[in-house]
Amino acid sequence: MKKVSVSFTLNGDAVTAEVPVTWTLLKTLREHFELTGAKEGCGVGECGACTVIVDGEAVNSCLYPIFEIEGKSVTTIEGLANEDGTLNPIQQAFLENNGVQCGFCTSGMIMSAKGLLDHNPEPTEDEIRSSIAGNFCRCTGYVQIVEAIDMAAKTLK
């Protein structure tokens, strides 16, 4: 299969990957870089479990063609914790406020929350809910996720 070589920034590191041209960003992250935090919950951009940050915006990596990543900057859930291993306030808030149950949607939820809080440090509940409108969760009913993002916003302020 025809391959493409792409160079981009991944969690702060300059990386290059040569992967099949048909691969998505999600597939490249999971298969080539073995970063399995982003999940495939549907593969068609409906559930948000694959959410990562590209150049500051939360995107569905399952829809993102790999050849479009050239020169861009990608942050995944694996790049969120601090270098000393301590958790980012969003991660901490999800643990403390029970924003996590089975955890399958969690990476995507947290990255969507990061996408929001990076742009909008004081979001309203409506804005929080909008930011995760494309992230499905079957366990929580979203209530404690919304509360966790609110808690993280207050910690980050």
Next chain:
Amino acid sequence: MSDHLFVGKSVPRTIEADKVTGRAIYIDDMKRPGMLYGKILYSKYAHAKIKSIDTSKAEKLPGVRAVLTGYDIPDARVGFLKDQTVLKKDVVRQFRDEVAAVAAISPEIAEEACRLIEVEYEQLPGVFDPFEAMKEGAPLVHEVDARGRPTKSNILPLPWKFNAGDIEQGRKDSAFTVKDTVSTTWVNQCCMGTSGCIAEFDQNNNLTLYNQTNVIFGHVGRISEYFAQIGLKGKKIRIVNAIVGGSFGTKLDTDIYEFISIQLALKTRKPVKILFTREEEFKALPPRQPAIFDIEQGCDKEGNLTFRKVEAVLDNGAYTSWGATTPSVMLMPMSSLYRVPNVFFQATCVYTNNIYCQAMRGYGNPQATFAVETSMDTLAEAAGIDPLEFRMINRNHPGDETPMRLKITSCGFEECINAVKEKLNWSEKKGTKKGRGVGMASLIHVAGGARVTRSDGHGIMVKVNEFGQVDVIESGTDQGQGSPTVITQIVAEALGVRPEDISLTFGDTALALWDAGTHASRHTFMAGNAAIMACEKAKRQILDMAVEHMPKIIKGGFKRKKRKDPDFVEPDLDYGLIADPEDLDIRDRMIFAKKNPDHPHFRIPVSQILREGLLGSGESKVVVAEEFYDPPTEMLDREFKGNLSQTYAFGTSGVEVEVDEKTGEVKIVNLVAAHDVGKAMNPTLLLGQIYGAAYTGVGYGLTEEIKVVNGRVMNPGFRDYQMLTAMDVVPVEPVVVEPGDEDGPYGAKGVGEPGLVPTAPAIANAVYDAIGVRIKDLPITPEKVLAALKERGDVC
């Protein structure tokens, strides 16, 4: 109770920090060396003869390692009624019938190979409605039964018939009677992680199945049966669970894809992974069992229920999984939700060429409770009694024995009804109409195990090392409910250590003792009780060590002090205080004398004693204890009676809705979810169970429906299947009622499923209060609301 250090506290889910850093390994993320990828080819028709299968093109595709059809593997039968084979040959009976399977070096190649398999079918007439299927002359879904005997009808040979008291006497005692027909449809469990497993054989043909089941030993049992049929009798089977991306009932049965991965692994001698796509999750995974109920109830002039008579018909689909056993759970609300002296319940399961069904959160309880609570409302109206008051009159009481012989112990039912009354401002809001209304519904559910197999046991093992670190080998499964945190709290409390000292291992049949499964809302109750008992044993071992070593350690300390300071005078201590393990206890990592907890010398870190016990003078000892907790409950007898759980959960949902009579849309203004939980082990995690279950219940009530047309799933994706999103704001107000349960760990009862059960009927009853039309068929879509208003003549 109030001096607990960890139980009853909102301990954060720190033990699950891997879930917020991307480190948690789900089945999706697992790879084994040399692993191949399996894909399944499904049927093109709902009912057809297979005339031929040509796999030659698929086999030639580079990267393909095996192609299997039903003609290549033994004809072994699997499933609850053994009514299907792993790969189908000769006849297909539903669209999800597995016709062939491929193993290849990539999922893409496996998928391409599936497309290259040529199957020639001859279509047969199908039957897609259970009532049609019961008629004489209807096409038979199965020509023969599991034993090869010709069948005469599509009705399953299942004995769901319950009788208690005397229905005719109940009728005679009635001043009012009502009769309703209500129905529920297929809904998908919607686990965010899709189904999947990896099958791997060693050189000796022993199997390791990497999995995500919540019944690890049930899996071993079913695969053992399969092995006996395919020439692998006696081979060992080990189930190892990955982190589970949601379960909600889907991981209860051993599904066909798991047997297929086993066959592909056998054929290729390589590990084979099958992972469902979301589309497969909708099309090829059994959903919640739909049911249609004819329910009749009566009450006397005072509003006391006199009888309840229910006949249910269940569309079983083409094969039989746990869906056909949901009547065993329906029996519980049918016979025991509210005091009702005379009960008749019968369920008929019917084969059709539709998808077949299995468990989903609440099992058959949400379906049955929708029927009972719809009827409770219509009967209250017929009797001219306020629906809340009517429920209060008929509520269950502590100490009751129900017609099914359930023994009600702790029961906060009255408090739950009162909470709804107060929080919803019921008296003021009821009956005001104008598009706004209130409704309520209640539930009973097992909350202290459920003896659905001969053993309802749960095993746990507790090991304590010389540093005071604790390994807990747990036989249950964490599906996201929070067990790692709650069990950690219980072990820390019972053993006297801290949560951060504890590591948990879940879901490995090679390590764990037996367990009946993490189902029936039983994990906290069963694992909690087992953990407390195991910790008592481990603690006793540590305290025996302490009796042996504490005096030596204390006296050794005095000797050292004296060497350093000749003037030091050894205090005259009463070593009798620490001479008996009964007089010692452990709390927050410290061993102390119970009679003098603040004694300046008789307090020693538990790790010091453990090190001394293993590596000090005297006999070397390790600390390890196990417990197998099997509660004193009964299996249901031939009449389906018996006290199958050690305690029961009660709860009431009250809903206020706003109905737009122009669009038919129902908006939930307030949802009060009052639950008797015995004791909240972790209040924050408990709320998570209530919120999540309530939301799924709202979906069940208003939006969710797998649309099946002539056997075909028409909406196999999140775009067309309407699961609630974060934009669907449902203001849930949980009320936690804590009567404490004498048999529960620290007073706790199960709570995993209850929140879902009464939600949909409460919404339906609120819609009736708001607009005066009663929707008896879930979900309550805008189309149905408008159609009902139109029928009444309100909308043209």
